[in-house]
Amino acid sequence: MGTKHKKVDYSKWGYIFILPFFVSFFIFSFIPLVDTIRYSFFEYYRSGIKEIGPNFVGMENYISLLGSDMLKYAANTLILWVIGFIPQIVIALVLAEWFVDARLKIHGSQFFKVVIYLPNLIMASAFAMLFFAMFSNNGPVNSILISMGLISQPIDFLGSALGTRSLVGFMNFLMWFGNSTIMLMAAIMGISPDVFEASELDGCNSFQRFFYITLPQIRPILAYTLITAIIGGLQMFDVPQILTNGQGTPDRTSMTLIMFLNSHLKSKNYGMAGALSVYLFIVSGILCFIVYRITNNDDPDGSKAAAKKAKKLQRRGRL
Amino acid sequence: MMRKRVFSVLLAASMAAGLLAGCGGKSESGSESNSTAEGSAAPASGDEGKVINIYTWNDEFRERVEAVYPEVEETSKDGTVTTLKDGTEIHWIVNPNQDGVYQQKLDEALMNQPDASADDKVDIFLSETDYVNKYTDADADVAIPLTDLGIDPDTDLADQYSFTKVTASDTNGVQRGSTWQCCPGLLVYRRDIAKEVFGTDDPDEIAQKVNSWDTIKKTAEELKAKGYYTFSSYADTFRLYGNSIENSWVSPGETTINVDPQIINWVNSSKEWLDEGYLDKNVKGQFNDDWNKAMGSSSKVFSFLLPAWGIDFVLKPNWDGEEGVWAVTAPPQEYNWGGSYVHGCTGTDNPEHVKDIILAVTADKDNLMKISKDYLDFTNTTSGMQEAAADDANFSSDFLGGQNSFKYFAPVAENIKIAPLCAYDQGCVELIQNSFSDYLQGNIDYDKAKANFETAIIERYPDITAVQWPE
Numbered sequence: 001m002g003t004k005h006k007k008v009d010y011s012k013w014g015y016i017f018i019l020p021f022f023v024s025f026f027i028f029s030f031i032p033l034v035d036t037i038r039y040s041f042f043e044y045y046r047s048g049i050k051e052i053g054p055n056f057v058g059m060e061n062y063i064s065l066l067g068s069d070m071l072k073y074a075a076n077t078l079i080l081w082v083i084g085f086i087p088q089i090v091i092a093l094v095l096a097e098w099f100v101d102a103r104l105k106i107h108g109s110q111f112f113k114v115v116i117y118l119p120n121l122i123m124a125s126a127f128a129m130l131f132f133a134m135f136s137n138n139g140p141v142n143s144i145l146i147s148m149g150l151i152s153q154p155i156d157f158l159g160s161a162l163g164t165r166s167l168v169g170f171m172n173f174l175m176w177f178g179n180s181t182i183m184l185m186a187a188i189m190g191i192s193p194d195v196f197e198a199s200e201l202d203g204c205n206s207f208q209r210f211f212y213i214t215l216p217q218i219r220p221i222l223a224y225t226l227i228t229a230i231i232g233g234l235q236m237f238d239v240p241q242i243l244t245n246g247q248g249t250p251d252r253t254s255m256t257l258i259m260f261l262n263s264h265l266k267s268k269n270y271g272m273a274g275a276l277s278v279y280l281f282i283v284s285g286i287l288c289f290i291v292y293r294i295t296n297n298d299d300p301d302g303s304k305a306a307a308k309k310a311k312k313l314q315r316r317g318r319l
Numbered sequence: 320m321m322r323k324r325v326f327s328v329l330l331a332a333s334m335a336a337g338l339l340a341g342c343g344g345k346s347e348s349g350s351e352s353n354s355t356a357e358g359s360a361a362p363a364s365g366d367e368g369k370v371i372n373i374y375t376w377n378d379e380f381r382e383r384v385e386a387v388y389p390e391v392e393e394t395s396k397d398g399t400v401t402t403l404k405d406g407t408e409i410h411w412i413v414n415p416n417q418d419g420v421y422q423q424k425l426d427e428a429l430m431n432q433p434d435a436s437a438d439d440k441v442d443i444f445l446s447e448t449d450y451v452n453k454y455t456d457a458d459a460d461v462a463i464p465l466t467d468l469g470i471d472p473d474t475d476l477a478d479q480y481s482f483t484k485v486t487a488s489d490t491n492g493v494q495r496g497s498t499w500q501c502c503p504g505l506l507v508y509r510r511d512i513a514k515e516v517f518g519t520d521d522p523d524e525i526a527q528k529v530n531s532w533d534t535i536k537k538t539a540e541e542l543k544a545k546g547y548y549t550f551s552s553y554a555d556t557f558r559l560y561g562n563s564i565e566n567s568w569v570s571p572g573e574t575t576i577n578v579d580p581q582i583i584n585w586v587n588s589s590k591e592w593l594d595e596g597y598l599d600k601n602v603k604g605q606f607n608d609d610w611n612k613a614m615g616s617s618s619k620v621f622s623f624l625l626p627a628w629g630i631d632f633v634l635k636p637n638w639d640g641e642e643g644v645w646a647v648t649a650p651p652q653e654y655n656w657g658g659s660y661v662h663g664c665t666g667t668d669n670p671e672h673v674k675d676i677i678l679a680v681t682a683d684k685d686n687l688m689k690i691s692k693d694y695l696d697f698t699n700t701t702s703g704m705q706e707a708a709a710d711d712a713n714f715s716s717d718f719l720g721g722q723n724s725f726k727y728f729a730p731v732a733e734n735i736k737i738a739p740l741c742a743y744d745q746g747c748v749e750l751i752q753n754s755f756s757d758y759l760q761g762n763i764d765y766d767k768a769k770a771n772f773e774t775a776i777i778e779r780y781p782d783i784t785a786v787q788w789p790e
Contacts (some may be wrong), residue, residue, distance in 0.1 A: 047782045048453045048742040049426050049461060069774060136608050137601035154601060159760055246418075247753050250762040252771060263778045266419065272781065 040274030045267050053271065061275035069252070070260065070276070074283075076248070077256040080240065081233030083169025084176070089225070091173075092180035097210060099181070100188045113185075116178035124175065128242035131171055132158070158243070161253040168240050168254060175239075176232075180225055187221035188214055223291055230287050234280060237262070368437050368668035371409045371676075374425050374444035376416040380659065380680075383499060384409075386693060387686035388679045407672060422450065429461050432666045442667040443676065446496070448658045449748065451486060452740040455495040455662070462495035462662035468674045470497075475682050479699045482737040487660050490571050496660040497681040500628075500696045501704075503731035504558065506650040507630060508622035510643075510720065516545045516621075522648040522722065529622075532588065535651050539597040542621050551613035551620045552602040553589035553759055554752060559624065560585035561748055562654045567739035568747040574782055576747065580789040586755050586765075593759055603756060606633075616640035626656045627697040627728060635718055643720035647727050653734040697728045704729045746779040 040061055044053035095116070099109050106112070119127070134141050135157040142154040157163035191214065199209055215222075237258035240248065246262070248255025257280060264273040373380070378398065385391050385401065394401040401409040414424040428441050435441075444462075446454045454462050465472055472484060472494045480501050487496035506529055510520035517528065528538040539549040550556060564579035592598050599620060602609045613620045614637035625634060634645065661681060663673040679686055687698035691707060691714075698704065707714045707725040715723045751772055758768035773786045 045781045046426070047780065048456060049429055049459050051430070052782065133608050137603075138609050138612050156601075156760075159603070159762065161762075249753070250757050250760070251767065252774075260778075263775070264781075266779055267781055269781050 036274045036277050038274075039270045040278050042271045042274075044271040045269035047267070057271070061271050062279075065272065065275055065279065070257070070279070072252070073248075073255050073257050073260045076252075076254060077234065077236055080165055080168050080172070080236060080254065080256060081230075083165060084172030085229055085233065087169075088173045088177045088180055088229075092177050092184055092225075095177075095181045096184035096188055097214065099185055113178075113182065116181055118178070119174045120176065120179050122175075124238035125242045127171060127175065128239045131167055132243055135163075135167060159250060161250055164240075164244065164250065164254045168236075168243060171239050171243075172236070176229070180229075183221060183225055184218060187218035191217045227288055227291050230291070231284055234258075234284055234287075367407065367671055368440075368442075369407055370438040371407060371442045371669050371672055372412060372438075372440065373409055374412050374414070374421075374428065374441055376414060376421040376445070378413070380445055380661070381411055383680055383690055383694070384676060387683070387689055388676055390675070403672075407669070416447070422453075429664070432461075432664065435666075437668040440666050440668055441664040442669050443673055444662055444664055446660050446662060448486060448502075448655070448660070449745045450742075451496065451660045452744060453742045455487060455489045456742060457489040457491055457493065461665050463665055463667070463670075463673075464493045464495050465497065465663075465677075466493075468663050468670055468677070470674060470678060470682075472497075475678065478684060478701050478703070479682070480701055480732050480735070482655065482732075482735045483658065483699055486658070486737050486740065487662075496662040497677050497699075498658050498660045499681040499687060499690060499699055500658055501699045501732050502626040502628065502655050502657040503697060503728045503735060504624055504626040504629070504650060504654045504656045505647040505724065505727050505731065506622050507625050507634060507645055507647050509620075510646050512542075512547055512621050513646075516542055516547065520646060522646055522727070525646075526648040529648070529651050531651055536592075536597075539592070539595070543596055546619060548599045548620045549592075549597045550622060550624070551599050551610060551618075552604060553585075553593060553598055553756070554604045555624050556589065557585055557748075557752055558656050559650065559652045559654045562738050563652065563736070564738045567741040567744075569741045569743045569783070571741070574784045576743070576776060576783055576786045578751070578786065578788050582751060583789055586758070589755075589759055600760070603760065604752070611637045614638055616644075624650055624654070627695060627724070628657060630718070630724070631695050638718075642717050646719055646722055647724050649727055649731065653731045653736075655732075655735045655737060691725075697725065697732065701733070704732065743780055743783070746776060750775045750779065 039054065041056060041058060042054035043057045043060070044055070046052065098104055099106060099113065133139055136142075137154045137156060141157075142151075145151045146154065155163070157167060195213055195217070196209065199213055204212075235258050236256045240254045240256055241259055241262070244254055246259065248259055257276070261273050261276050261280075264276065375381070381394070381398065381401065385394060390403045390405065392402045392404050399411055399413075401411070403409065412424075412428075414421040425441075425444055428435075429444075432440055444454070453459075465476075470476070476484060476494075476497060479497070483498050483501055484494055487498065488494045506525075508525060513520040513525055517525070519525070527534075529535045535549065542549050560581045564581045566577055566579060568576055568579075570577065589598070593600055599613060602613050602620075604610065612618060614623065614634055616639050623629070623634065630645075630647070638645070661677055663670065663677065667673055681687075681699060684700045684703050687700045688703050688707070690696050691698045691703070695716075704725060708723065708729040709726075711723045714725050715721050754772035754775060755768050757763045757771065758765055763771070769786075769788060776786065777783050
């Protein structure tokens, strides 16, 4: 027969190079993941220093979780997340647009970029402790308000659900808006300047430019920001934990899902905590899927839908 | 504001450093003991091991061992290893008490105790009154009965306060631990406020005004008239009620929590006091910024309920005025707050050393008096403390205006009746205060607070099935 074409195959090197990631993922992520799911079907905890279980109990953990206040804590988490995320994304978009806009010529924009990112570098626990001290009843915020004559009695910020939730949201906003700004800025800078120039020639004002060019063009990065923020929000823990001493006070209105999970781990209740984790896993999976579908439709400019419509009309016309 | 910021950053940094130090200490001791294990195989029976592992949460016990255990040669600079004269090394495994870290690490080590090599075994561990019962439990059998170590509580520990012996005993009355300190609490008050309101700051006359809950309420009215608070927060009085419960939170062998009527009394009287304005409603709980500030010179709080360590480690650092303004007197009700117990750990390979250390630090009267003098602990020797009470020359405190506080501590210590303990105490005490502080602050109603306690306690202890409230 004819001579075989001999090709040098480099693909094995590719596999070798990505091997470390898969090995460490398998050991440190996959095995614990499977273990978590397995334990969620068991009764397994410690009473004092005596270990109870593991005894197989089927779906009991899942059922008793549904009977508990889990949904209330899910709602808390959602509220806390929304309070923080809405200002975060709005401010980040505005700032990113301003920083990138060549015509605004903001002086020292590099400096501001660093400054707005700084809160993210502080440990969340230290940040929460700072706020705890600042907004305590005898703290500086109340002292300032009283000495300015705005209030006569100190405001009990951390004693009311509204106060605590707003503080948590505000802190999350402060910590993350810089991060989002940097990411969105990168996205906006990735848009070809030609498009902007063309739009200007066509007499496009800045609002139109923002809503009809910038926003659609940065949709993938916006989706990424949204997904990471949702997952981060589901795992919200450190700020409310420190601010409320792990209690979700007042009346458990700032108790997030992960704080709930954590209170199960105080007794090493792997079964119940595992079941809760599985719920969280499913919820984050669904959320990711929805966001992915919304943002990654294969018809970004609506041209396909238009074509379809036109075809339909055509057919109707023929008939 | 800047100071606060620096303070919180420092706090966070020290917490992180503490964590790191904990990790470092642990791995270090692990590797060291591995290397020694290679040299000497399993010790022959009767022989003592080369390493004594002691689990604790701070330097307190190490300092006392160094001060009074005659066999101590030297301690390494980082404080992780103390060498004894016969060459045995004490390895200190320190994990912070905060957030239950210490108990987690200790529990882990105790679970591995049967499989650990001789030099890795826990030999001594410490526990606090709040959770001592978890470790003295007869079924768990992690703390050696003192008699098995060769210590006879009836003769060797005869001079100890009896309630400390009860605290360290299991449900069968077998003593499984011993302590060098005893933590009777007093009422600590401001002399300047007393003079202004009552015209006197004499401790005996003030004692008359606070000798029961009924009289103290009348006193509170007088204080309120002049714009002062009697105590800072409702949490301040909890120990007094919590220490006088009739039955333990959970009876042995049961899975139901019984809330004692005394706890409900605390809730009701706290509510009343708070609504009357006898307590500062801005102070919520203890060991927080507001509580610390309430101990400052600009505060309107008349008194605190504190044991000896509370005066030295909490009140003194927070006081910014001159010395001699505070004074102590007898509290409305005898109570105990805190105390560290020393246990020999089942499976130890150094029973002789364990016995020696426990006897030296907790039973030798001269040693205990030395600890009292050097560290101001109220120590666990009845006769010694009576001597200290009479010895104004050596035991008077400048901070208390020359008052000899031992004179007031001693009778309290002798009259303490320790509440029946159980393994669930820590969670119950913590969570009942948390749940009801929402009620006391007026955020939720009484029934909601009850429901919140039930939810929280079952989360913490999955084996609890029900909560029984008093009628």
